[in-house]
Amino acid sequence: MMNQKLNVPGEIFLGNKEYSWRMDWNVNGWLFVATLISAFADIIFQNSVKHWPLGCRVGVVLAQFGAILLWIRGLRQWIAGMDELHRRITISAVFFAISATFFCVMLWHRLDVEGLFQAWFSTKKHPNPSWDIVTVGHTFLILTGFYFVGHSIFNRSYK
Amino acid sequence: MKNKLRELRAAREWSQSCLADKLGVSRQTINAIETEKYDPSLPLAFKVARLFNKPIEEIFSENGD
Numbered sequence: 001m002m003n004q005k006l007n008v009p010g011e012i013f014l015g016n017k018e019y020s021w022r023m024d025w026n027v028n029g030w031l032f033v034a035t036l037i038s039a040f041a042d043i044i045f046q047n048s049v050k051h052w053p054l055g056c057r058v059g060v061v062l063a064q065f066g067a068i069l070l071w072i073r074g075l076r077q078w079i080a081g082m083d084e085l086h087r088r089i090t091i092s093a094v095f096f097a098i099s100a101t102f103f104c105v106m107l108w109h110r111l112d113v114e115g116l117f118q119a120w121f122s123t124k125k126h127p128n129p130s131w132d133i134v135t136v137g138h139t140f141l142i143l144t145g146f147y148f149v150g151h152s153i154f155n156r157s158y159k
Numbered sequence: 160m161k162n163k164l165r166e167l168r169a170a171r172e173w174s175q176s177c178l179a180d181k182l183g184v185s186r187q188t189i190n191a192i193e194t195e196k197y198d199p200s201l202p203l204a205f206k207v208a209r210l211f212n213k214p215i216e217e218i219f220s221e222n223g224d
Contacts, residue, residue: 006185084200085188158191 007081009090009151027078031140034067038137064136089154096150101143109134162219165193167211182206 010018012027025032041049041060049057079090109132111117117131133139168178168189175189182189184203191197199207199219208215 006183008185083184083188084203085191085197086185158187158196 006083006086007078009082009086009093009155013148023078027074028071030067030071030074034064034071035137035140037064037067038135038140042135042137068136085158089151089158092154093147093150096153097143097146100146100150101139104142105134105139108132160198160219161195161222162192164189164207164218167213167218168193181210 007023008018010016011020011023013019014024037060041064049060052060075094079087079094082090112130112132121131133142164178168175173181175193176186179186179189182203183206188197188199192199204215204219208218211218
């Protein structure tokens with residue numbers, strides 16, 4: 001009898017019967033930290049952060065990307081602890097999520113650079129709103145959404 | 160790929176969960192192999208063969224065979 005407990009994708013799906021808060025935190029804790037730093041630095045306090053000294057701003061960026069590297073390490077360990085079918089489904093879902101996120105973020109960014117959103121949303125009160133979403137926070141929210149979509153697509157083929 | 164996993168498991172009156180435990184995989188994997196939606200890796204196929212004490216080609220065969 002094999003007694004080693006296998007990791008399963010449902011462990012990080014809130015609402016799933018296999019959901020484990022502890023496992024979700026172990027896998028996605030550093031992603032949460034990176035997103036939180038990004039939310040404060042890139043979205044909520046972006047106007048204040050802009051005036052910080054260069055060293056501090058670089059520190060904030062490096063902190064986000066350091067947290068992302070630690071998240072990738074945790075994700076890799078979690079996937080390695082799965083059985084072969086779940087590993088295949090999860091890797092496919094991650095690949096799908098990364099590709100779809102890359103496509104959407106780049107498309108959105110290019111449209112923003114060309115001024116599409118400015119033309120749509122610019123008002124006299126807010127003449128130059130930026131709708132750029134190339135931040136760690138935005139990117140990982142989109143990535144998470146696409147991961148769940150990808151997982152349900154690939155999981156369905158093996159049910 | 161075709162396989163005789165369901166027949167072999169049924170002959171021993173094992174549930175899918177029981178077989179999954181013996182092989183160290185999930186129940187979903189056993190179900191996907193039995194319904195021929197998933198072809199196991201070579202190491203897992205060897206594990207199955209060892210567990211049922213049969214040659215690998217007696218359990219798994221190509222669709223045309």
